Amino acid sequence: MKKTILVTGGAGYIGSCVAHLLHTKGYEVIILDKLIYAQKFEHSWAKLIQADFADKDILKKIFTENKIEAVLHFAAFIEVGRSVKDPADFYNNNVVKTLALLEEMQKHKVKNFIFSSSCAVYGTPQKLPLREDHPKKPISPYGNTKLAVEMILEDFANAYGMSFVGLRYFNAAGAIPEEGLGEQHEPETHIIPLLLKAAMQNKEFKIFGTDYSTPDGTCIRDYLHVKDLATAHCKALEYLLNGATSNCFNLGTGTGYSVRELINIVEQVVGTVVKIQECERREGDPAVLVSDASTVHDVLGWKSEFSDLGNIIRDAYEFEVIKS
Ligand SMILES: NC(=O)c1ccc[n+]([C@@H]2O[C@H](COP(=O)([O-])OP(=O)(O)OC[C@H]3O[C@@H](n4cnc5c(N)ncnc54)[C@H](O)[C@@H]3O)[C@@H](O)[C@H]2O)c1
Structure with a gap:
């Protein structure tokens, strides 16, 4: 049953x-x-x-x-x-x-x-x-x-x-576009849908903080x-x-990507240049948030398979295209 x-x-x-x-x-x-x-x-x-x-x-x-x-x-x-x-x-x-x-x-x-x-x-x-x-x-x-x-x-x-x-x-x-499943928050606060919307509608994308102690100065996150x-x-x-x-x-995946790295991949996937506005840091945004995902791997036998950043952004883009 x-x-x-x-x-x-x-x-x-x-x-x-x-x-x-x-x-x-x-x-x-x-x-x-x-x-x-x-x-x-x-x-x-x-x-x-x-x-x-x-x-x-x-x-x-x-x-x-x-x-x-x-x-x-x-x-x-x-x-x-x-x-x-x-x-x-x-x-x-x-x-x-x-x-x-x-x-x-x-x-x-x-x-x-x-x-x-x-x-x-x-x-x-x-x-x-x-x-x-x-x-x-x-x-x-x-x-x-x-x-x-x-x-x-x-x-x-x-x-x-x-x-x-x-x-x-x-x-x-990311998203599962073939099932019509993906991110649609109102208001949207998450970076990938925001970036995709900026790229697709030729609008400005705000980077909050370009002076962090990371290789390119922007925040690093684990997607x-x-x-x-x-x-x-x-x-x-x-x-x-x-x-x-x-x-x-x-x-998490244990691997971090910066905001500028996300922008580069979005530009490749959408085939356009994203207009950028560099803004002050937001309060409470740490420079880097990356997981150690070894426990879930050891205990549950799980590890990420689909989380290559290009793959994430292609799926999220396809979902945005279906929605629009
Ligand atoms: N999105 C992320 O990156 C992220 C990261 C960390 C944790 N989370 C957690 O994951 C969970 C899901 O996130 P999400 O991005 O899918 O959010 P979402 O807003 O897309 O989905 C939440 C759903 O919960 C429903 N809901 C909220 N309050 C309700 C209530 N009182 N009764 C019935 N339904 C109610 C909403 O209608 C909505 O469909 C949340 O608990 C969130 O805190 C999300």
């Missing part, structure tokens, strides 16, 4: 890509998503329930009518800048509601949980590449919400026997293809279903 998985936020960017892979691997997928950006989700491979992920009545119905093997929790507010201006909204959606979801899982004896955490839990790197045991000192309310949920999960695992995997994503990127993120979630799910120990893992 097919195993049924509940995916919160499965109509969003990463959740939809993971949900699709789960479907192709033979899982029954139920998506619980409020469609807060009024986005369309028209895919027949998953059942969509449009509701808040902390709605107790809806959760009760889902958990009593289905044997849910695991909950994959993607739903959250994600814009770091907005979290600074409106922390209450972020703590409510990302922490308080997650606690409510976990309590409902407890009530209905649903034990396995995979959480979309973030490298934002580390704050400013003291040592690179970032290992999982690096001190956790988030520098934004968004990062605080991710760390708070990780702490709740540890306590739930100790007290109630919950099993969880926290996956600390670095920069999710992971969303297809690789999806395979890591499937590995984490198998790991939990096989009764393994709760843990948090970095999800």
Whole structure:
């Protein structure tokens, strides 16, 4: 019999890509998503329930009518800048509601949980590449919400026997254009879709900071293809279903690229020159964020396959072309 998985936020960017892979691997997928950006989700491979992920009545119905093997929790507010201006909204959606979801899982004896955490839990790197045991000192309310949920999960695992995997994503990127799945945030804050839009619409792209102590002066980040993120979630799910120990893992490639390197590849892929505006650094942007991804490799047997930067940008571009 097919195993049924509940995916919160499965109509969003990463959740939809993971949900699709789960479907192709033979899982029954139920998506619980409020469609807060009024986005369309028209895919027949998953059942969509449009509701808040902390709605107790809806959760009760889902958990009593289905044997849910695991909950994959993607739903959250994600814009770091907005979290600074409106922390209450972020703590409510990302922490308080997650606690409510976990309590409902407890009530209905649903034990396995995979959480979309973030490298934002580390704050400013003291040592690179970032290992999982690096001190956790988030520098934004968004990062605080991710760390708070990780702490709740540890306590739930100790007290109630919950099993969880926290996956600390670095920069999710790329798309699955052939399935119509990709990034469509409103407002968009992520660099690759912003760069592609600038290139395609002949608009200026702002580089925030050109005087960092990196080889070309711009920030370096670790970009992971969303297809690789999806395979890591499937590995984490198998790991939990096989009764393994709760843990948090970095999800990145271990290789960093600068903003100028991204621009070069976007120019090659789109076949145009991107107009650049060099701006001051933004507060709270570390020069380099690169993962040490050896633990997830050793424990889950996962490593990235699709995250060559050219591949990421070609897929993201194809998705932008389909959308426009
Ligand atoms: N995109 C990245 O690079 C990145 C990096 C690190 C961590 N993450 C984490 O990964 C997860 C997914 O990110 P994403 O980029 O796919 O975001 P997204 O905004 O594309 O998707 C989030 C989805 O959650 C839904 N949602 C939010 N609050 C909800 C609620 N209360 N009830 C029901 N649905 C709700 C939204 O409608 C949306 O479809 C988030 O938890 C995010 O913090 C993302």
